Amino acid sequence: xxxxxxxxxxxxxxxxxxxxxxxxxxxxxxxxxxxxxxxxxxxxxxxxxxxxxxxxxxxxxxxxxxxxxxxxxxxxxxxxxxxxxxxxxxxxxxxxxxxxxxxxxxxxxxxxxxxxxxxxxxxxxxxxxxxxxxxxxxxxxxxxxxxxxxxxxxxxxxxxxxxxxxxxxxxxxxxxxxxxxxxxxxxxxxxxxxxxxxxxxxxxxxxxxxxxxxxxxxxxxxxxxxxxxxxxxxxxxxxxxxxxxxxxxxxxxxxxxxxxxxxxxxxxxxxxxxxxxxxxxxxxxxxxxxxxxxxxxxxxxxxxxxxxxxxxxxxxxxxxxxxxxxxxxxxxxxxxxxxxxxxxxxxxxxxxxxxxxxxx
Numbered sequence: 001x002x003x004x005x006x007x008x009x010x011x012x013x014x015x016x017x018x019x020x021x022x023x024x025x026x027x028x029x030x031x032x033x034x035x036x037x038x039x040x041x042x043x044x045x046x047x048x049x050x051x052x053x054x055x056x057x058x059x060x061x062x063x064x065x066x067x068x069x070x071x072x073x074x075x076x077x078x079x080x081x082x083x084x085x086x087x088x089x090x091x092x093x094x095x096x097x098x099x100x101x102x103x104x105x106x107x108x109x110x111x112x113x114x115x116x117x118x119x120x121x122x123x124x125x126x127x128x129x130x131x132x133x134x135x136x137x138x139x140x141x142x143x144x145x146x147x148x149x150x151x152x153x154x155x156x157x158x159x160x161x162x163x164x165x166x167x168x169x170x171x172x173x174x175x176x177x178x179x180x181x182x183x184x185x186x187x188x189x190x191x192x193x194x195x196x197x198x199x200x201x202x203x204x205x206x207x208x209x210x211x212x213x214x215x216x217x218x219x220x221x222x223x224x225x226x227x228x229x230x231x232x233x234x235x236x237x238x239x240x241x242x243x244x245x246x247x248x249x250x251x252x253x254x255x256x257x258x259x260x261x262x263x264x265x266x267x268x269x270x271x272x273x274x275x276x277x278x279x280x281x282x283x284x285x286x287x288x289x290x291x292x293x294x295x296x297x298x299x300x301x302x303x304x305x306x307x308x309x310x311x312x313x314x315x316x317x318x319x320x321x322x323x324x325x326x327x328x329x330x331x332x333x334x335x336x337x338x339x340x341x342x343x344x345x346x347x348x349x350x351x352x353x354x355x356x357x358x359x360x
Contacts, residue, residue: 001152008082009033014093016085017153027075027084036094038101040122042195043111050199053122055099065184067135072186074133083130089146090153091130092191100124100195102164123166125193127157130186137187138295139174140285147278154191154302155267155274161193162307169194169201169306170265177297179323179330189300197306204303208313220315223247224258233353236283236360240276243284245353250343252325253296253352255284258317264305265316283360284320290359292327 004016004025010033016025040055065071071082083091104121111117131139131150142150154172161170174189175182197205211219224242227233233245235255243257257280259273269277288296298320305314325331325346336342 001149001156003156006084008084008093010036010096012036012094012096014083014091015153015156016088017090017092017149017156019089019149022089025085027086029080029084031080036096036098036101038098038104038122040098040100040104041106042120042122044118046117048199051196053099055122067185070135070184070186072128072130072184072188073135082128083133088130088133090132090149092127092153092157095126095128095190098126100126100193120195122195124195125161125164125167127161127191129153129157129172129189129191131189132187135186138176138285139187139300140282140289142282144275144278144282147282148274151266151269151274151277155269157191158265158304159267161191164193166195167193167307169197170304171198172266172302172304174298174300176300177295179297180299182297197309201303201306205306205310205313208315209310212313218262218313218315220258220317221262224260233349235287235353235356236280238276238280240273241280243280245349245356247349249345249349249352251321251323252331252345252347253288253291253298253320253322253356254349255288255320255356256317257281257284257320258315262315264311264314266302266304268316281318284356287356287359288320288322291355292324294327296322297324298322 002018002020002022006014006025008014009029009031040053042051042053044051073081074086074088075081075084076086082093100122102123102125104123106121109119111119132142132146158170158172161167171192171194172189208219227244228242233247234242235245236243240260241257242260243255245254246256259269263269288298300318300320303317303319305311323331336344
């Protein structure tokens with residue numbers, strides 16, 4: 001990929017990822033933008049031991065603009081956007097309304113000075129990834145070559161954010177659909193550089209560590225082998241990846257896409273693995289959109305190993321899940337799920353997998 005780094009009018013970094021031979025990216029951001037002001041902090045919940053981010057400045061972020069004013073479309077005469085160029089393949093830029101930022105000021109302290117609830121500056125980095133310049137497109141409509149370009153951009157940014165001081169975990173993800181809470185309909189995702197290891201990852205590492213000690217093997221490797229052998233929940237597969245509904249699925253639609261080789265993160269994937277992922281993932285997305293004969297709202301979340309520790313325990317995988325339990329019905333996270341984190345699924349994993357296979 002051809003990689004070009006530029007800067008927006010307020011100093012934020014923007015990176016273009018193009019096919020070799022593409023024209024140089026020289027367009028200037030002509031907007032008059034005030035400096036980015038991020039004042040986030042993180043607080044440690046004394047009852048759970050989990051960090052919670054506070055980012056009140058995000059209340060003013062862009063909310064459902066009309067298509068002709070989309071900030072993620074290429075710039076047009078008289079309509080400058082976040083992307084100064086008139087077209088692009090894949091582009092990544094620093095979020096103007098970040099949950100975490102590198103220049104957040106402040107020193108470690110505690111709430112009210114009582115020493116009970118630690119408080120830290122929310123230092124990290126948040127980026128936006130635009131998958132295509134086509135406002136009416138979607139990830140599932142990309143070509144395998146376009147998906148491969150996105151994978152390469154994810155790999156580049158995972159490596160880049162891993163070098164940011166204080167970042168402990170890099171999380172690329174996509175939110176799709178208003179039911180998920182998306183406020184910009186242009187096909188895009190985000191990448192968070194967290195200043196801590198996330199609670200879900202901590203729990204997965206704890207389980208992986210105990211399983212490794214007891215069995216001498218990675219737990220996800222054994223799960224993957226069992227799923228491939230059974231086939232009851234497999235949705236799609238390729239030479240290097242298998243997509244299956246997890247045997248204890250929480251969501252009405254949920255698929256894990258797992259590489260056959262243990263790697264800690266996206267940068268560790270080979271060219272062949274990146275190419276094969278594009279084919280398998282597009283297969284999964286087509287099935288998801290065909291499931292209810294409508295675009296499926298979903299979250300696609302990359303699970304990567306922490307930046308600085310336990311990388312030998314991590315096994316990269318992508319998890320896609322949806323709140324849609326029928327064409328016009330949502331799965332609400334009510335008392336049991338939200339209050340006690342005890343999930344109750346209205347369908348079995350085997351039923352979910354069969355529906356997805358049939359949707360193909």
